[in-house]
Amino acid sequence: MNSTHPGSLADRLQPLLLRVERPSRYLGGEWNSPDIPAESTSVVFAYPDVYEIGMSNLGLTILAEVVNDIEGASAERAYAPWLDMEAEMRREGIPLFSLETKRPVASADIFGISIPHELTFTNVLNLIDLAGLPLHASDRTSGPIVVGGGCGVTNPEPLAAFFDLFVLGEGEEVIGLLVEMVGRAKSQGWGRTRLLEEASRLRGVYRPDDYLPEYADDGTLKEMIPQSGAARKVTKNLVDLDDWLYPTHPLVPFCEAVHDRLNVELFRGCTRGCRFCQAGMTYRPVRERTAGEVVKLVDELAQSTGYDEVSLCSLSSTDYSRIVDVTSRVAQVCEHRRMIMSLPSLRMDAMSAELASRLDRGGRGGLTFAPEAGSQRLRLVINKPISEGDMVDAVMCAVRAGRRRIKLYFMIGLPTETDEDVAEISKLVFRLRDAVKAEKLTPPSFNVSVSTFVPKPHTPFQWCPQITGDEIRHRQDILKATLRARSMNLSWHDREMSTVEGLLARGDRRLGRMVENCWAAGGRFDSWSDHFDFERWMRAAADSGIDPGYYLYRQRRPDEVFPWDHLDFGVDKEFLQAELSRAMEATTTPDCRVAECSECGVCEGLSVQPVLKGSDS
C-alpha cells in the first residue's frame, strides 16, 4: 500500500481492510496504475457505486488517462465505499481517500464525480460528505472544486445545490482546459470565486449558481434566469474520436469487474432516433473511429491488459459503417492473442445475429436483442420499426449457430401503450418460439426482461406522463399471466425503483432537499434492490414538501419550460416536439446515416457533421 505521499492515510487504513468484505476494493495498485507525482494539479475522479461497478466505467478511465498525460497534473480515483467500509471509516474518522496515494480527496484540487443515473444521487451526496466537504456548494469556501459529469448531467438540477460545476457532454478536451486553469489559479493565487467564474466560461461547463429558477403560480418553471451575464444556454462538448485515442493503458482490476473486458469504442452517437432513448438524442451526431485505429487499439490494449475478451462498444455496434471489415480484422488479433470479441448491442436482424455468432465461436452464453415493444404499432411509435420478419430471421440465425438462449428486452409503460400492446409481448415471444419449431429445430430458452419506461429529458417523450405504480403492477400481471411456458423466463424491474428514477429524472432544484433528506435518513446504494427503500424516499419527499405525482404523472404542456432547457445537448426542442407528434401518429423518422437529414438541429447548432468512416482504412 503506497504510503509515501505526505498525508497518505495508508497506515490508518490497514487495520480496516481485515474487517471489511472484499478489501481489494480499496487497494489501488492495479496493472497500469500511474505514478502520481507529489506536487501536481490533482484531480480525483469518483464513481458513486462500488469499485467493481465503477471500474467498468469507460468514461472515467479515459478522463483519468487524459489528465495523467498532462504535464504537472495527476488523476486518482475513488469509489463509494461499501456500507461496512463506510461504517469503519466514519468510526475511525477516516475521510474518503484516493486509491492511488490514499490521500484524502479533500486535499485534491478538483473532485470530479461521475453521475451515471438517478439512483446514484444519494451516493453522490455521500461521497461529498465522506470527503469531509460541506454538502452545499454555497458553504464551501476551500477545498477542491466539485464537478459533476456523465450521463446523469443531462438534467443535473436536483443536484444543483451540491456541485460547483457540471461538465456537459464529452469531457476529454474540457478536462484538460479545466486542469490547466486550476493550475494557473493556484500559481496566480486566484480565489475560489474567480476560479469558478473563469471556469464557467469554458465551453460545456455549467455553473448552477449562474442560473436562478423562477416558478409560476401553478408550480411549473417559468424561467431559468441567467445571472451576471451568463449565456442563455450552456452547450455540450463533443470530440472527434480519432483525435482522442484513449484509453491506452486501462487499469486491470484484481477482482472481476461487472464488465470484465477490454472496451474499445467504434463510434459515439446514434441517429437511429429511438424516441425513448436519451443517449440517442444527447450524444449526436454519429462520429466513427477509423477501422485501422480500432484494430490498432485492440492489439495494443490486449498486450497492456492481458484481458481475454474485447468488446467493440457503441450505442448500436452493428451500425458501424465498416462493421464486417473491422470485426474480421479484430478477429485476427483475437486469434493471435487468444481472445474473444463481443458486440454488446445488437440490432435485431439476421445480419447482426450472424455476425455475433460468427465472432463468438465458443458460443459463450446466448444472444441479446431489444425489440422494446411487442406490437408493430408501438414499435412505430417509439421509432424502432423492426419487423417481425427481421426478428424471426435473427432468432433463426442464432439458433442455427447453436445458441441455446435468447434474451429479449422489452419496456412497459411506453406512451399510447394499451393492455393489448402488453399482451403482444407474450404473443410475439411465442411466435418466435413457434417459428423455430416450424423449422423442426429445438427452440432456445427465451429470457424476457421487462423494464418500466421512464420518460427522460431531451427526448421526444419528455412531455409524457410515467405510468403509476398500480398501472405498472397491472401490466406486469398481464405478462405474468400470459408468458408462461417452460422455456420462457420473465423478469422485471422493481416498480418502486422505476418510480423514484422517474421522479428524479425530470426533477428541478426543489428536489435537492428531498435527495438530501433521503441521504440523511440513510439512503445509500439505491440502485441495489436490497438497499433501496421506497418508503424512505416517500418520507423524504413528504418532509420536503414534494408531491411525486406532480413530477411523474403529469402530461406537460407543449410550451412548458423544463428545468433542463438551458442545457443544450444539440437537439432542438422543436424537433423533439415534432418527433412526439409523429410518435402519436405512429410515423417513423429515418436514420440520417442512411436517409436524409431529419433536421434535429445538432449539426447546425454545434457546427459539426456526422463522421462516417465508410471509405477510410
Place this chain on the structure above:
Amino acid sequence: MCAADSPLRLRVQFTKQGQARYLSHSEYARTLMISARRAGLPLEYAGTNMSRMKVSLSPPLPIGVTSDCELVDFNLTSYVPAAEACDLLGKATPDGIAPAKCRLMGPEAKPVGKVIDTAVFTAAFPETVGGGELEDAVERFSEMSTLPYQRVQPRRTRTVDIRAGVHGLEVVGETEGRISLKMTVDDGIAGTIKPWEVVEVISGMAGIGREVWQQAEVNRTGLFSRRGDRLISPMDTGAGRSGAGRGARGVRY
C-alpha cells in the same frame, strides 16, 4: 519457444506480500492468470476464455496472510526455459506478487493442487507478547492428544480436532523484538487447519487477549507433501523428463 511433443507444466513459486495479502483466493487466481497472459507464456486452455486456462493452484491463503511460497502449475503448449518464464512473469505481475522460482515439470507430474497436504506458517506476535507465556501454552498443547475447536463458517458451525491437524509447533526467537509461533499444519488435500485458528487457541491458553493476537502478522513460509515425518517440497519433486530436481529432498519437521 518450440512446440512440445507432450504437455509441459510450468511450476512457479510466487511470493505474496504487501497489499497483495488482501486479495482473496479467487482474486489471486485471476491475478496469476492475467499475469501469465501478459507475460506472453504459451498457455494451454480447455476452452476459449481465461476461466478455462489449465492451471493448478496451491491451497487458498486466508485474506491478510502473506506468503513466501504460493505454488501454481501452468500447462504450456510449447517449451519455454524456466528462467525465461520466471523473467517474463516477473515483469507481468503486479506489486506484491513476484515469482521466486520456476521449473518445468514432466507430463507425469501430479498437479500441484493434488500433492500439497501441509503448510508451514509463522505468526509474529506484537512486541507486548513475551516468549514465556507462549512456550508454556505450546508445551501444554503438544501434550494433548485431541483438542476440539468450534469452526464457525458463514453457513455452518462444526467441531474439528485442531490438535490432530497440527504436526509441529514451536516458539521461535525474537525478530525485531517480536516472538513468533511456527506451525506445521494440515493444508490441502487432507484438510485444512487455518493459522489463525492455531493462533487463537494458543493465545487463549496463554491468556493473550483477542485484540492483541489479532495484530499478529501471519506468513506462509512453505508448502509440502508429508511423507512420514518428512516434508517434501513440490518444487523439488516430479520434474520428470525436464530433469531438474530428481531425487526428492526432504526436510524433517
